[in-house]
Amino acid sequence: MRKLMRVVSVATGIVAAAVVSFSAPAMAAGGGGDIKQHEWTFDGPFGHFDKASLQRGFQVYREVCSSCHGIEYISFRNFADLGYSEAEIKAIAAEYEVTDGPNDEGEMFQRAAIPADRVPSPFPNENAARSANGGAYPPDLSLIVKARPDGANYLYSLLTGYADAPSDMKVPDGMYYNKAYSGNLIAMPQPLYGDDITLANGGDTSPEALAEDLVTFLAWTSEPEMETRKRTGIAVMLFLFVMCFVSYGSMRYIWADVKKAKA
Amino acid sequence: MSETVENQGRRDFIVVATNTMLAVGAVAVAYPLINQMNPAADTLALSTIEVDVSAIEEGQAITVKWRGRPVFIRHRTAEEIKIAEAVSLDDLRDPQDDASRAENPKYLVIQGICTHLGCVPLGQKIGEVKGDFNGWFCPCHGSHYDTSGRIRKGPAPTNLEVPPYAFLSDSVIKIG
Amino acid sequence: MASPEFKNPVVKWIDHRLPVFSFMHHELHEYPTPKNLSYLWNLGSLAGLALVTMIVTGIILAMHYTPHVDHAFASVERIMRDVNHGWLIRYIHMNGASFFFIVVYIHIFRGLYYGSYKAPREILWMLGVVILLLMMATAFMGYVLPWGQMSFWGATVITNLFSAIPLVGDGIVTWLWGGFSVDNPTLSRFFALHYLMPFLIVGVVILHIIALHRFGSNNPLGIDVSGKQDTIPFHPYYTSKDLFGAMVFLTIFASAIFFYPNYLGHPDNYIPANPLQTPAHIVPEWYFLPFYAILRAIPDKLGGVLFMFGAIAVLFVLPWLDRSPVRSGRFRPLFKVFFWLLLADCVLLGYLGGKPAEGIYVTLSRLATAYYFIHFLVILPLLSVVEKTRPLPQSISMPISGGGMGAAVAAKRGKADA
Numbered sequence: 001m002r003k004l005m006r007v008v009s010v011a012t013g014i015v016a017a018a019v020v021s022f023s024a025p026a027m028a029a030g031g032g033g034d035i036k037q038h039e040w041t042f043d044g045p046f047g048h049f050d051k052a053s054l055q056r057g058f059q060v061y062r063e064v065c066s067s068c069h070g071i072e073y074i075s076f077r078n079f080a081d082l083g084y085s086e087a088e089i090k091a092i093a094a095e096y097e098v099t100d101g102p103n104d105e106g107e108m109f110q111r112a113a114i115p116a117d118r119v120p121s122p123f124p125n126e127n128a129a130r131s132a133n134g135g136a137y138p139p140d141l142s143l144i145v146k147a148r149p150d151g152a153n154y155l156y157s158l159l160t161g162y163a164d165a166p167s168d169m170k171v172p173d174g175m176y177y178n179k180a181y182s183g184n185l186i187a188m189p190q191p192l193y194g195d196d197i198t199l200a201n202g203g204d205t206s207p208e209a210l211a212e213d214l215v216t217f218l219a220w221t222s223e224p225e226m227e228t229r230k231r232t233g234i235a236v237m238l239f240l241f242v243m244c245f246v247s248y249g250s251m252r253y254i255w256a257d258v259k260k261a262k263a
Numbered sequence: 264m265s266e267t268v269e270n271q272g273r274r275d276f277i278v279v280a281t282n283t284m285l286a287v288g289a290v291a292v293a294y295p296l297i298n299q300m301n302p303a304a305d306t307l308a309l310s311t312i313e314v315d316v317s318a319i320e321e322g323q324a325i326t327v328k329w330r331g332r333p334v335f336i337r338h339r340t341a342e343e344i345k346i347a348e349a350v351s352l353d354d355l356r357d358p359q360d361d362a363s364r365a366e367n368p369k370y371l372v373i374q375g376i377c378t379h380l381g382c383v384p385l386g387q388k389i390g391e392v393k394g395d396f397n398g399w400f401c402p403c404h405g406s407h408y409d410t411s412g413r414i415r416k417g418p419a420p421t422n423l424e425v426p427p428y429a430f431l432s433d434s435v436i437k438i439g
Numbered sequence: 440m441a442s443p444e445f446k447n448p449v450v451k452w453i454d455h456r457l458p459v460f461s462f463m464h465h466e467l468h469e470y471p472t473p474k475n476l477s478y479l480w481n482l483g484s485l486a487g488l489a490l491v492t493m494i495v496t497g498i499i500l501a502m503h504y505t506p507h508v509d510h511a512f513a514s515v516e517r518i519m520r521d522v523n524h525g526w527l528i529r530y531i532h533m534n535g536a537s538f539f540f541i542v543v544y545i546h547i548f549r550g551l552y553y554g555s556y557k558a559p560r561e562i563l564w565m566l567g568v569v570i571l572l573l574m575m576a577t578a579f580m581g582y583v584l585p586w587g588q589m590s591f592w593g594a595t596v597i598t599n600l601f602s603a604i605p606l607v608g609d610g611i612v613t614w615l616w617g618g619f620s621v622d623n624p625t626l627s628r629f630f631a632l633h634y635l636m637p638f639l640i641v642g643v644v645i646l647h648i649i650a651l652h653r654f655g656s657n658n659p660l661g662i663d664v665s666g667k668q669d670t671i672p673f674h675p676y677y678t679s680k681d682l683f684g685a686m687v688f689l690t691i692f693a694s695a696i697f698f699y700p701n702y703l704g705h706p707d708n709y710i711p712a713n714p715l716q717t718p719a720h721i722v723p724e725w726y727f728l729p730f731y732a733i734l735r736a737i738p739d740k741l742g743g744v745l746f747m748f749g750a751i752a753v754l755f756v757l758p759w760l761d762r763s764p765v766r767s768g769r770f771r772p773l774f775k776v777f778f779w780l781l782l783a784d785c786v787l788l789g790y791l792g793g794k795p796a797e798g799i800y801v802t803l804s805r806l807a808t809a810y811y812f813i814h815f816l817v818i819l820p821l822l823s824v825v826e827k828t829r830p831l832p833q834s835i836s837m838p839i840s841g842g843g844m845g846a847a848v849a850a851k852r853g854k855a856d857a
Binding site for chain 3: 045073078139142143146147148149151182222224225228229230232233234236237240241243244247248250251254255258
C-alpha cells in the first residue's frame, strides 16, 4: 500500500505540474477583461440546462442577435432539446427561408425551412458580414462558449459589461466601451437593454436575466451533448470505481502467496 | 497456505467478479463503437420527407429523392386508373390489386427501383419509353411495369415497391 | 523454450503448424518477470492501452471526417453533434492524446530513475525514444485535422521550423506544404500521415517488446535476476496488476472525457482556421510545451531548432553518457538528487513554454534549457566517475552479502530516501 501511495503521489505531482504549466496560457489569453463569475445550472458533473431558460435564450437570440450572428451548426430539429414539440419545431422552421436547388431549370430557389435544415445565417459569407458591419466580423455563435476561455462567464460579463468609458479614454466612432472585452473597445453595440423585449414564457427581462438566458442558450448550442455526456459520465465513473475495487481485490488475492513468501 | 476453505471461496469469487465485470465493461464499450456506424441524426432527419403533390398535372409524374433513392409519384389519369383496376389478378406475376397499392387512386407513389437488380425504370418524363403496359420500363434488362407499377413482363420478380407514406392533407404526402 | 501441452485438440493442431499459442504462452503467460516491480512498471501496458484506444477511435473518426479545408471543421462538428456517440469517440481521441503523453512521460522518467536504459537494454531504450518521436509527429499532425485556428497556426509555425535549415530550408517547407502556405494539400497529406504513423508506432512497439523480452524487465533494485526464485510468471501476477492499473487510469481518463473534455485543449481551436488572422497568443498542446520553451529560449532560428531536436537526440545517447554501473537511483545518492532536479527543470520548461516569450520568462527559459543539457552532458558523465554508490543487494530475493540486511529492508530504505 505504501508503494501504491508513493507512486500515486509522484504521478499526481507530475500531472498537476503539467496541468499548472498548461493552464497558464489559458489565463494569459483571457487577460485585459473584467470577468464576473456567475453560477450556471450547467456547471459541474450534475449540471443540466433549464429548458425554460433555453427557450427564453433562443427568443433573445432570435430577436436581438440573429440579425448579425448565425448559429450555423444548429438545425431546427435540434430545438427538441429546448423542449419544443415536433409541431412547434415545424412551425419555427417554417418562419425561415432557405435556399435549395438547383431545380429542374437549374435555378436555386427559396423555400420554407423544414426541421432537417440548418438555421440560416444572416450573411452568406464572412466578407458579406464584414462589409455590412463596418469591417468587424460578427462571429458565428454555435461554438462561442467553447471558443472563448471561461466562455459562459466571459459572454455573460461581455453582455452586461457595457458602461461609460473612463474620461481619459477616447472611444472612436463605431466602437463601444466594454469592461469585459480585451482592450475594452468593442465594435458590437450594447445588445441587451431589457425593456425592448417581451419574453414568450414571461421571464424576467432585466439585462442580467436576459444575458443569463442567452448565455444558457449559447452554452447549449456549443455543447448540445452536455447533458447526455455528464449523465453517461456518472454511470461510467460508478462502474469504474467498482471495477477499481474488484480488480484491486483480485490482484491482492492472486499476489497473496508471493507477498507471504517475502514476509 | 493457512487459508480457511471459506476464505478461499470468498477470494475466488473476487476474481470471477472482476472477470465478469470486465466482460460487461467490454460490451458497454463495444456498443458506441458499433452504433456510430448506424445512420447519424442528420441522416435520420431526412428519412421522412413531405411532398406537395398539388402541382403535378394529371398524367404527369415527379421523381423525389427519399433516403437517397428515387420515389415516383404519378398523378394518374382516369383511364390509367381504369386499366390498372381492370386487370385480373390471375394475369399478374405478383398479384396485388390496384386499391391496395394506391391509397388515393389519383396518386400512385412507388419506389423507382426495379425489383430485378436495382436500376431506375424509365417512364417518368413525357416522351420516355413507358413499356408495353404504359407504366414504366426498365432499360437494364427489359422489365415492363403497368400503370400500377406491377411487373407484367421481363425478369423482375415483384412489383415496384410502395414506400410507407400517408396523406397529411389532400395535397401533401409524407413519405417514410 | 519448452512448448506447453495444450489440451484442446484444435489448438494443438494449429500450434503444431503455427506456434502462435506457444508464443503467447511463452511471452504473455509464463514470461518470467522480476517479482519486485512497483506500480511504475504499469505504465508500459498503459501506454499500450492508450495506443490501442487511439487507433480504434481514430479509425472510427476517419469514417466520418472529411480532410478538406472547406469541410474539415464542419465534419468534426457533425461528429460532435450528429454521429451516434460521435462526441464520445472524439473526446476519447482528443483527450487520449494527452493521456498517452502523460503515461509515456511517466514511463520515460521511470526509466531515467531506475537506469532502465543501461546495458543490456540500450536498444530497448532507443526504440522507446523513436516511439516518442513518432508520437510527437502523429500528435502534431492530428492536431491540425480539426482545422481550427490553433490547428492552422500550429501547423504554420511548426512546419516553418524547417525553414531554419540552411540552403534547402525554404524548399523543404514548400514541399511539406505542397504550396506556398498551409492549405488543402497540407491538410490532406497530414491526414494520410496521421493515419499511417500509429501503425509505424505499433511496429516499433513490437520491436520494443521483443527487445524487452530479451533480458526481461528492469526492476526497482536495478540488479539482474539471479534465478527462478527472483521471478514470477507474467500471468496471472502482472496481468492482474496491470488490470488494476488500467482501471485506475481509465477512471482518471473518464473523468476528463465526461466532465472536463476541453480542459486540456485550447478554446481557439473551436474557431475555424483563418489564414489572415493569427490568434493573440499561440501555444502548442501542453505535451510540447517543454520543447517549445527550448525552441524559444535560443535567440537564433537555426539554433533554436537544433536545440529543440537536440533535447530528444540527447536521450538517444543517454546510455553512453551515464556510465555508472549501478542502474537504480535507489543506490545512487547524488544521482537521485539530480534526477528530481531534472524533473523539476522539465516541469519548469513546460510552464515557461506556455508563457509569453518576454521579460523574466526568457531568462528563465534559457537557464532551464541550459540546465537540461548540462544534466545530460555534464552531470551524468561526471557522476559516473565521482559518485560513491550504496552497496547493492545480492539478489532480488536474497539478503545483501555481509550486511545481513534483507532486500526488502534495503528497498524500503531506498524508498524512504527517494
